[in-house]
Amino acid sequence: MTTKHSLTESAEGFHLNRRQFLGGLGALTLAVGFGGRIAVAAEGSLQAGEFVPNAFIRIDKDGFVTVISSYLEMGQGTFTGLATLAAEELDITPDQLKVVGSPADAEKYMNPVLAAGGFKVQGTGGSTAMAGAWTTMRKAAASARAMLLQAAANTWNVPVSELQVKDGIVSHASGKQGSYGEFIDSASALPLPADEQISLKDKSTYTRVGKADGMMRVDIPDKVNGKAIFTQDIKLPGMLVAVIAHPPRKFAKVASVDKTAAMKIPGVEAVLEIPGDNIIQGGVAVLAKNTWIAKKGRDALTITWDESTGSREDSEALFTEYKKLAATPGLEVGNKGQQVEEAPDGGKVIEAVFELPYLAHSPMEPMNALVEITDDGAHLWNGEQWHTADQAAMAKELGLAPEKVTVTQLYAGGSFGRRACPMSDYIVEATRIAKIAKQNGVTGPVKLVWMREEDVGGLFYRPMTVHNNRIVLNADGSVASWRWRVVGQSFFPTPKDQVDSGLMEGTHELPYAIDNMLVEQHLYQGDIPVSWLRSVGHTHTALVGEVLIDEIAAFSGKDPYQYRRALLAEHPRFLKVLDLVAEKANWNSPLAKGKNDERRARGIAIRESFGTVVAQVAEVTVRADNTYKVDKVYCAVDCGQVINPVNIASQVEGGVGFGMSFLRQQITLKDGVVQQTNFNNYPALRINEAPAVETFMVDSSNPPTGIGEPGVPPTVPAVLNAISAITGKFIRRMPLGAHVQA
Amino acid sequence: MIKLTINGQPQTFEGDAEMPLLWYLRDEKDMTGTKFGCGMALCGACTVHIDGRPARSCMTPMRSVDGASISTIEAAEEDRIGAAVQAAWIEEQAPQCGYCQSGQVMSAIALLKEKPSPTDEDIDAAMSGNICRCAAYPRIRQAIHRAAREIK
Numbered sequence A: 001m002t003t004k005h006s007l008t009e010s011a012e013g014f015h016l017n018r019r020q021f022l023g024g025l026g027a028l029t030l031a032v033g034f035g036g037r038i039a040v041a042a043e044g045s046l047q048a049g050e051f052v053p054n055a056f057i058r059i060d061k062d063g064f065v066t067v068i069s070s071y072l073e074m075g076q077g078t079f080t081g082l083a084t085l086a087a088e089e090l091d092i093t094p095d096q097l098k099v100v101g102s103p104a105d106a107e108k109y110m111n112p113v114l115a116a117g118g119f120k121v122q123g124t125g126g127s128t129a130m131a132g133a134w135t136t137m138r139k140a141a142a143s144a145r146a147m148l149l150q151a152a153a154n155t156w157n158v159p160v161s162e163l164q165v166k167d168g169i170v171s172h173a174s175g176k177q178g179s180y181g182e183f184i185d186s187a188s189a190l191p192l193p194a195d196e197q198i199s200l201k202d203k204s205t206y207t208r209v210g211k212a213d214g215m216m217r218v219d220i221p222d223k224v225n226g227k228a229i230f231t232q233d234i235k236l237p238g239m240l241v242a243v244i245a246h247p248p249r250k251f252a253k254v255a256s257v258d259k260t261a262a263m264k265i266p267g268v269e270a271v272l273e274i275p276g277d278n279i280i281q282g283g284v285a286v287l288a289k290n291t292w293i294a295k296k297g298r299d300a301l302t303i304t305w306d307e308s309t310g311s312r313e314d315s316e317a318l319f320t321e322y323k324k325l326a327a328t329p330g331l332e333v334g335n336k337g338q339q340v341e342e343a344p345d346g347g348k349v350i351e352a353v354f355e356l357p358y359l360a361h362s363p364m365e366p367m368n369a370l371v372e373i374t375d376d377g378a379h380l381w382n383g384e385q386w387h388t389a390d391q392a393a394m395a396k397e398l399g400l401a402p403e404k405v406t407v408t409q410l411y412a413g414g415s416f417g418r419r420a421c422p423m424s425d426y427i428v429e430a431t432r433i434a435k436i437a438k439q440n441g442v443t444g445p446v447k448l449v450w451m452r453e454e455d456v457g458g459l460f461y462r463p464m465t466v467h468n469n470r471i472v473l474n475a476d477g478s479v480a481s482w483r484w485r486v487v488g489q490s491f492f493p494t495p496k497d498q499v500d501s502g503l504m505e506g507t508h509e510l511p512y513a514i515d516n517m518l519v520e521q522h523l524y525q526g527d528i529p530v531s532w533l534r535s536v537g538h539t540h541t542a543l544v545g546e547v548l549i550d551e552i553a554a555f556s557g558k559d560p561y562q563y564r565r566a567l568l569a570e571h572p573r574f575l576k577v578l579d580l581v582a583e584k585a586n587w588n589s590p591l592a593k594g595k596n597d598e599r600r601a602r603g604i605a606i607r608e609s610f611g612t613v614v615a616q617v618a619e620v621t622v623r624a625d626n627t628y629k630v631d632k633v634y635c636a637v638d639c640g641q642v643i644n645p646v647n648i649a650s651q652v653e654g655g656v657g658f659g660m661s662f663l664r665q666q667i668t669l670k671d672g673v674v675q676q677t678n679f680n681n682y683p684a685l686r687i688n689e690a691p692a693v694e695t696f697m698v699d700s701s702n703p704p705t706g707i708g709e710p711g712v713p714p715t716v717p718a719v720l721n722a723i724s725a726i727t728g729k730f731i732r733r734m735p736l737g738a739h740v741q742a
Numbered sequence B: 001m002i003k004l005t006i007n008g009q010p011q012t013f014e015g016d017a018e019m020p021l022l023w024y025l026r027d028e029k030d031m032t033g034t035k036f037g038c039g040m041a042l043c044g045a046c047t048v049h050i051d052g053r054p055a056r057s058c059m060t061p062m063r064s065v066d067g068a069s070i071s072t073i074e075a076a077e078e079d080r081i082g083a084a085v086q087a088a089w090i091e092e093q094a095p096q097c098g099y100c101q102s103g104q105v106m107s108a109i110a111l112l113k114e115k116p117s118p119t120d121e122d123i124d125a126a127m128s129g130n131i132c133r134c135a136a137y138p139r140i141r142q143a144i145h146r147a148a149r150e151i152k
Helices: A078-090 A112-116 A129-156 A180-188 A291-299 A315-326 A387-398 A425-439 A452-456 A538-555 A560-567 A572-584 A645-661 A715-727 B021-028 B073-078 B080-091 B101-114 B120-127 B137-151
Strands: A029-031 A039-041 A057-059 A065-069 A097-101 A164-166 A169-171 A177-179 A240-245 A253-258 A268-274 A283-288 A302-306 A331-336 A348-356 A368-373 A378-382 A405-409 A446-449 A465-473 A479-488 A517-523 A599-609 A612-622 A628-638 A692-697 B002-006 B009-013 B047-050 B053-056 B069-071
Touching (some): A057 A180, A065 A078, A078 A097, A078 A129, A129 A169, A129 A180, A177 A180, A240 A291, A240 A425, A253 A268, A253 A283, A268 A291, A291 B021, A315 A348, A315 A479, A368 A425, A378 A425, A387 A425, A465 A538, A479 A538, A538 A560, A538 A715, A560 A572, A560 A599, A572 A599, A572 A612, A572 A628, A572 A692, A612 A715, A628 A645, A645 A715, B021 B047, B073 B080, B080 B101, B080 B137, B101 B120, B101 B137
Parallel strands (some): A240 A446, A479 A517, A628 A692, B002 B069
Antiparallel strands (some): A029 A039, A057 A065, A164 A169, A240 A283, A268 A283, A331 A517, A348 A465, A465 A479, A612 A628, B002 B009, B047 B053
């Protein structure tokens, strides 16, 4: 097995359109064709003679621009956002650029927003890409432009201030004109402009940023014809596919394995015991020349498990335990004013305990990773969301220095946070399998492929939680005091005496004008590893908070929209978003009636997450048989400066759909065994249940904030509030299921 | 020996007849446009056409496609309706992560071949086997209506 790949032309020819492939910095090229092989070239770096003013922009002699993304494209549209910013500042057209994923490089590509929050990694998460790139990518492109213009001015001997650029063509009133490509050599010899000398365009001159037709998604053409390359699609010469049997009872170990039947299957190359630990489940991996054979081999194994180390976690027992904890005071996370013990005359005490389950990310592409151990290092091919952390974890597993691990970033078929696992579990598992394979004389790259069952059972779930709330209401319906306790595992490993911001976000920072509020946390140290899921803590805190606001409003018979308005009077940004959604949803007009025996209502919710405020109004129909349908969701968004309005609408539509899946989803454990396996028992929203979604954006000149996640949090509470408006019953436990309680 | 045609090209296969068509396409023919999502015909990412009808290739053993004519996403653009669906998908900016989209496109082509002017109910019936975890459903629906207008 060679470790160097050269560009291989298939018999059918090598139909590479430079604008249609995705690769790492360094001319990774991929081609897939019918009857042909996947040809791969991972060698070389930039093309000779390219102008490389910084780590984010390269320009070749034809003036063609390569935009380098330090972020993963997993569907959220980041590649397009970056392309929009680069094209705006460079004044180029969409067909004059391509976007490629960067390698892992902490020095060049640290995520500035995550780093400011304490996660010093190159990574994609927290809806931070555009917030960070708003500075870095615009400056990178503007400085490239400034250097190219200076080079043109020098060449033509004219003042730089007299030059113009349109569609990548530099021109002067004298009639001189030329493409950027003509000036790359002389620009390369110029000094880099100082940071303060880089001038960015004024908003009034934007031609692409914020425009509906400013930039179509750069990744979409290859996503409608099967050409986009995901980790699942990579095939290297000599590569083996690994399919693993994880222990059914989590963290049980292999006692013995009968490999005989598996090894008899033609094409099975190795059966390897993979030790687990506190990061990976381990088990037995079957390596074969293709995926089907590896799976068949895996299914033919007879494994005896040593259950002594196995988890005995049981979600029903855990809810009982959590509820007990929730009845006791916890770590104080926020405390203002004074808690009121008794309800005043005419008032009321609401005691509300919510139970919310573990959730799996369940992206369409099950977890996978391709690891190649070379003579002097290793290479990871992956839809890479957690670049430098995964690089370090892989290096540690192999006893290498991190810089000896090269990472090639590919598209991810969804992730929703799963590919940013804080423990790099699936990367470590793939690496361990490749390492053990090599120790057993099996060389060649190894692609670990989880079947859907391994993915659903693959742990690192959104933690289950219990929320114990005690709200004292005055006779006029105002809140005398609110105590909110959250019990759960920390999203990110956190000592018990510290606040886990992931678990608690959106509780103590509630924007509502409530004078007396106490928020407490109980961290449970469980067996089952957990991690962030799209929208992180807001997946549970928005539900609890916004359902309770409706319940509070209902006590005094107040309109839930108006009640929120009153409590948000000090927050003009929230008010604007709330008013916008109410206006667009015709909140103040009666909802059209349903068919004879159907009942309909609206529900409203608002949440700030990842710097963005989103309000939603859901229109819901409850049928005579108590099934329900979410007919339409209106959304209003303030995410600062709009970069790609169509993509923002897409992300919000997708966020609504992602949130709606929570109505049916739960991961449960019985005696250490995950009960769900595939889409039959861990369902996802389908088109027949998907509501129409309409999204409206607030015009803003503030720097952009997140959009990949903020569409999710208001959806479930808006839907639950609509259902409660119909049934008069407030919902305390998720998933709701297919029926409402009459 | 199993004989079949893929996108009009005759092929023969002599391996494990129980192997699903999905893995034959992906691992033997390097046609990776057809995706693996669930392995149980629950998600539709692996949708291809077998003798003109949409089918989940992950649960279709090779033995069952002897003599069959298979078409995949790789050849969609050669078909008038296929090209219209792909163009509509781009116009509506439907895909997000894109992993399910080969299957979505193949299901939509099959729908439009049978019902050139589908109603929303027709779309629900024909497309509810295709999961999109990015929930790009509103744009998928609009793209199908757009393609229907284009092929008239």
